[in-house]
Amino acid sequence: MRIVLEPRPAPLPLMRIGAPIIALALTAIASSILFAALGLNPVKTLRIFFIDPLSTANGISEWLLKASPLILIGLGITIGIRANVWNIGAEGMFTIGAIAAGWLAITFGGGNHAWLLPAMIVAGALGGIAWAAIPAFLKVKANANEILVTLMLNYVASLLLSYLVNGPMQDPEGMNYPQTAPFDPSAMFPPLFDGMRINGSIFITAIAVVLAWLFLERSFTGFQMSVGGAAPAAARYAGFVQSRSVWIGLLVSGATAGLAGMMEAAGPLGQLTPVLSPGYGFAAIIVAFVGRLTPIGVVFGGLLLSLLYLGGEAVQMTLSLPASVTRTFQGMLLFFLLAADVLILYRIRIRSRA
Amino acid sequence: MTAPPYRLELRGITKRYPGIVANDDVSLAVKPGEIHAVLGENGAGKSTLMKIIYGAAEADAGTILWNGEPVTIANPAAARRLGIGMVYQHFSLFESVTVVENIAVATPGKFDLGALSARVRELSQRYGLPVDPGRLLHHLSVGERQRVEIIRCLLQDPKLLILDEPTSVLTPQAVRSLFAVLRKLVAEGCSILYISHKLDEIRELCDSATILRAGRVSGTANPRTASNSDLARLMVGNELPDIHRDPVPHAPKARLEAIGLSAKSDDPFGTDLETVSLTVHGGEIFGIAGVSGNGQAELLSLLSGERPAGADMVQLDGKPVGDLTVAARRARGLAFVPEERLGRGAVPAMSLADNTLLTAHAAGMIRRGLIDRQRVVGFADAVIARFGVKATGPAAIARSLSGGNLQKLIVGREISLKPHVLIVSQPTWGVDVAAAAFIRQSLIDLSRQGAAVLVISEELEELFQICDRIAVIYQGRLSPARARAATNVEEVGLLMAGVGPSFRPAA
Numbered sequence: 001m002r003i004v005l006e007p008r009p010a011p012l013p014l015m016r017i018g019a020p021i022i023a024l025a026l027t028a029i030a031s032s033i034l035f036a037a038l039g040l041n042p043v044k045t046l047r048i049f050f051i052d053p054l055s056t057a058n059g060i061s062e063w064l065l066k067a068s069p070l071i072l073i074g075l076g077i078t079i080g081i082r083a084n085v086w087n088i089g090a091e092g093m094f095t096i097g098a099i100a101a102g103w104l105a106i107t108f109g110g111g112n113h114a115w116l117l118p119a120m121i122v123a124g125a126l127g128g129i130a131w132a133a134i135p136a137f138l139k140v141k142a143n144a145n146e147i148l149v150t151l152m153l154n155y156v157a158s159l160l161l162s163y164l165v166n167g168p169m170q171d172p173e174g175m176n177y178p179q180t181a182p183f184d185p186s187a188m189f190p191p192l193f194d195g196m197r198i199n200g201s202i203f204i205t206a207i208a209v210v211l212a213w214l215f216l217e218r219s220f221t222g223f224q225m226s227v228g229g230a231a232p233a234a235a236r237y238a239g240f241v242q243s244r245s246v247w248i249g250l251l252v253s254g255a256t257a258g259l260a261g262m263m264e265a266a267g268p269l270g271q272l273t274p275v276l277s278p279g280y281g282f283a284a285i286i287v288a289f290v291g292r293l294t295p296i297g298v299v300f301g302g303l304l305l306s307l308l309y310l311g312g313e314a315v316q317m318t319l320s321l322p323a324s325v326t327r328t329f330q331g332m333l334l335f336f337l338l339a340a341d342v343l344i345l346y347r348i349r350i351r352s353r354a
Numbered sequence: 355m356t357a358p359p360y361r362l363e364l365r366g367i368t369k370r371y372p373g374i375v376a377n378d379d380v381s382l383a384v385k386p387g388e389i390h391a392v393l394g395e396n397g398a399g400k401s402t403l404m405k406i407i408y409g410a411a412e413a414d415a416g417t418i419l420w421n422g423e424p425v426t427i428a429n430p431a432a433a434r435r436l437g438i439g440m441v442y443q444h445f446s447l448f449e450s451v452t453v454v455e456n457i458a459v460a461t462p463g464k465f466d467l468g469a470l471s472a473r474v475r476e477l478s479q480r481y482g483l484p485v486d487p488g489r490l491l492h493h494l495s496v497g498e499r500q501r502v503e504i505i506r507c508l509l510q511d512p513k514l515l516i517l518d519e520p521t522s523v524l525t526p527q528a529v530r531s532l533f534a535v536l537r538k539l540v541a542e543g544c545s546i547l548y549i550s551h552k553l554d555e556i557r558e559l560c561d562s563a564t565i566l567r568a569g570r571v572s573g574t575a576n577p578r579t580a581s582n583s584d585l586a587r588l589m590v591g592n593e594l595p596d597i598h599r600d601p602v603p604h605a606p607k608a609r610l611e612a613i614g615l616s617a618k619s620d621d622p623f624g625t626d627l628e629t630v631s632l633t634v635h636g637g638e639i640f641g642i643a644g645v646s647g648n649g650q651a652e653l654l655s656l657l658s659g660e661r662p663a664g665a666d667m668v669q670l671d672g673k674p675v676g677d678l679t680v681a682a683r684r685a686r687g688l689a690f691v692p693e694e695r696l697g698r699g700a701v702p703a704m705s706l707a708d709n710t711l712l713t714a715h716a717a718g719m720i721r722r723g724l725i726d727r728q729r730v731v732g733f734a735d736a737v738i739a740r741f742g743v744k745a746t747g748p749a750a751i752a753r754s755l756s757g758g759n760l761q762k763l764i765v766g767r768e769i770s771l772k773p774h775v776l777i778v779s780q781p782t783w784g785v786d787v788a789a790a791a792f793i794r795q796s797l798i799d800l801s802r803q804g805a806a807v808l809v810i811s812e813e814l815e816e817l818f819q820i821c822d823r824i825a826v827i828y829q830g831r832l833s834p835a836r837a838r839a840a841t842n843v844e845e846v847g848l849l850m851a852g853v854g855p856s857f858r859p860a861a
Binding site for chain 1: 658659699724
C-alpha cells in the first residue's frame with residue numbers, strides 16, 4: 001500500500017476555503033499536544049493566543065496597527081512575485097522610506113506646515129522606489145539575481161540608518177542616544193481614537209489593497225506583467241516588453257515597503273532609531289504566500305500574522321513561556337497552511353500495490 | 355513442447371490517468387518475426403500502451419505475456435532484460451558527448467569505450483546504419499541520432515523492438531533506409547511494434563495492425579489489404595473530411611517579404627541563417643519544408659519580430675518592418691502561431707480566456723487600461739465554439755488541455771484576428787486527423803480571403819495538401835520556391851536532405 005498525491009483534473013474551488021480550515025484544525029491538534037507536553041492547558045493557552053488579544057478595543061487597535069504594514073508590504077511582494085521578481089529586500093526599502101520621510105520631518109517639523117505629512121508620504125514611497133531601482137536596473141541591464149541584490153541591500157540600508165542616527169540626523173538634545181529628535185505632531189499621523197495607537201495610515205493600506213486588486217485582476221498592464229512572470233517566451237511572442245515586468249515588480253514593491261516604513265516612523269515610532277522594523281519586510285513574504293499571492297488573501301494573511309505576533313507576546317507574558325515555544329507554534333500554523341494548499345491542486349490517494 | 359505462438363501478448367490492459375482513461379481493456383498480440391503496427395490518432399493511447407510494455411508506466415489492470423509466460427515489467431531495465439528495446443519519438447541522448455559515450459551510459463557491463471566502439475561499428479556495418487562512434491552528438495543530423503538510438507537497442511540483442519513514430523522527423527530517403535534496417539531485423543527473428551498514424555508507411559512495412567481509438571481497440575486489420583478509408587474509419591470513427599481549395603486569385607500583391615535575411619543563431623547548436631529571401635502574396639499559402647533544426651526557428655523569430663533584423667530585410671505590405679517590435683508588427687496585421695504551444699503560444703497556468711487576451715487584446719478588449727472581461731470571455735467562447743476546442747470553457751486552464759486542443763485554440767485565436775499575414779509553424783503537429791483537416795481548411799479559407807499565409811512544416815503530405823508554392827530550408831538556406839504542381843515529394847525530399855542542385859554554392 002502506498003499513499004500518492006495525484007493532480008486534480010481541475011482546481012477544487014471548495015478546497016480554497018477548506019484548506020485553511022483543515023490547516024487550523026491540524027494546528028490545534030498538534031499544538032495541543034505540544035502545550036500538553038509542556039504541562040499547560042491547551043484550551044486555555046489557545047484562548048490566550050487567539051481570543052484574549054482581540055478582547056479589548058486597544059487590542060484590536062494594536063492588531064490592525066501591526067497588520068497594516070504587513071499587508072501593505074505583502075501587496076508589493078505579491079505583485080513582484082507575479083512578475084517572477086523575488087524581492088527579499090523589503091526590509092531595506094522600508095528603512096530607506098522611513099529615512100526619506102524622517103529627513104523631511106526633522107528639517108521642516110518646526111514650521112507646522114499642512115503639506116508636511118503628505119510630502120512625507122510621497123518621500124517614503126519615493127525612497128523605497130529609489131532603493132528598489134538598484135536591483136531592477138542591475139537585473140535588466142546585467143541580469144543580476146534580484147534575490148541576492150535585494151538581500152544585500154538590506155544590510156546597506158540598515159548600516160546607512162545606523163550611521164545617520166549616530167551622526168548627521170542624531171538628536172542634538174538626545175543625550176547622545178542613537179536616535180533622531182521626536183517628530184513634530186504635524187509630521188505624524190493623528191490617532192484615530194484617544195489613547196490608542198491606531199492612526200489614519202491604515203487608510204493608505206486600505207486604498208493600496210483596492211489598487212493592487214485593480215492592477216492585478218483588472219488592468220492590462222498587470223496582465224502583461226503576470227505573463228512576463230509566468231512565461232517569458234509567451235510574453236516575447238505576444239510583444240510584451242519583458243524588462244517592464246521586472247521594473248514594475250520591483251518598483252511597486254519598493255513603493256509599498258517605503259510607504260510602510262514612513263507609516264511606522266510617522267506613527268507608532270515618532271522618530272528614527274537604529275532598528276525600525278521588527279522584521280516586517282521578511283514576514284511580509286510569508287504574508288504574500290499565505291495569501292496565495294492575491295490581494296484579498298494578503299489582507300487575511302496580514303491579519304493572521306499580526307495576531308500571531310500579539311498572541312505570541314501574550315502567552316510569553318501571561319504564561320511566561322519561552323519565545324521558542326511561541327515561534328514553534330507560529331511555524332506550525334504557517335507550515336500547515338501552506339501544506340494544506342496542496343489539496344487545492346492535488347488529491348490524496350491510497351493505493352494498494354498489485 | 356512447441357514454441358509459444360506469440361512473442362508478446364497483452365490482455366485487457368487498462369490505464370487510467372486523472373480525468374481520462376488512456377487505455378481501456380486493450381489486447382494485442384505480436385508474433386515472432388512480425389512487424390505489428392499500432393495505429394491511432396494522437397491521444398488515442400498508443401504511447402501509454404508502449405510505456406506499459408517498456409515498464410515506464412504501470413497498468414491498472416490486465417496481463418502481459420512474454421513468450422507465453424505472464425510477466426511483470428516493473429521498469430525499463432526489466433524490459434531490457436527480457437529483450438525489449440524502445441526507440442522513443444523524442445530521443446534521450448546527450449548533446450555534448452560522443453556517440454559511443456551516449457551508448458555506454460545506457461549499456462550495462464564494463465565501461466570499455468574501445469570494445470564498445472568496435473561493437474558499434476560491427477552492428478552499424480551489419481545493418482547498414484552508418485554512424486561514427488567517435489563523433490560528438492550535436493554534429494549529427496536527426497536521422498543519424500535515430501541510428502544511434504537504434505544501435506543502442508540492438509546492442510542488447512532485442513527480441514522485440516518498439517519504435518514510436520520513428521519517421522516523423524525523417525526525410526523520405528531516410529525513411530527508406532530505416533525500413534530496410536527494420537526488414538533485416540525481422541528476417542533475423544526480431545519482432546517490431548511500429549507506432550504511427552501514417553497509413554502509407556504502415557501499408558508498406560507492416561504485417562498486421564491493431565488500431566486504437568480513444569484508448570480502446572477499434573479493430574485489427576491486415577494493412578496490405580485494407581483500404582485507406584477503412585483504416586481511417588477505424589482511427590477516426592468516420593470518413594475524413596475533404597479539403598476544398600479554390601484557385602489563387604489573379605494579380606496577387608506581395609504581403610510578406612524577406613529580403614536577404616541573415617542571422618547568427620542564439621543557440622550554440624542552432625543554425626545560422628544565410629541570405630534567405632521569400633515573397634508571400636495575398637491569397638496564397640507558401641510552404642517551407644525541411645527537417646527541423648535547419649534554421650526554421652531562427653527564420654520564424656526574425657519574421658515575427660521576437661528577434662530584430664535590418665529594417666528592409668522584412669517587409670509587410672511593402673513597408674519595411676524588420677526593425678519593428680512584435681507589437682508593432684502585430685499592429686500592422688501580422689499574426690503568428692509558434693511551434694511551442696505551452697510557454698510560448700500560450701501561458702500554461704492561465705485560463706483560456708486570458709490566453710486569448712494574450713494576442714487578441716487589440717480587438718476591443720482594453721478600455722482605459724482595464725480589461726473588458728466580458729469581451730475577452732466572448733472572444734474565447736467564439737474561438738472555442740468555432741474551432742471545436744474540447745474544454746470545460748473559457749475558464750479552463752491552458753495546461754489542462756491536450757496538445758491538439760490547445761493548438762486549435764491558438765490557431766483559432768490568430769485566425770480570428772483576421773490578419774493580413776499569418777505565419778504558422780507546424781500547424782497540425784499532434785492534432786487529431788479530423789481537427790487537422792479543419793485547421794488546414796481554415797488556413798486555406800483565410801488565404802483565399804486575401805491574407806498571405808506562410809506555413810512551416812515537417813509533414814510533406816500536409817504541405818502538398820494546402821500549399822500553392824513550396825520551398826525547402828536546409829542548413830539555413832532556402833531553395834527557390836516551386837509551384838506545387840511543378841514539384842513532387844521526391845524532389846522536395848532530396849532538397850530536405852541537402853542533395854538538390856539549389857543548395858550547391860554558385861560556381
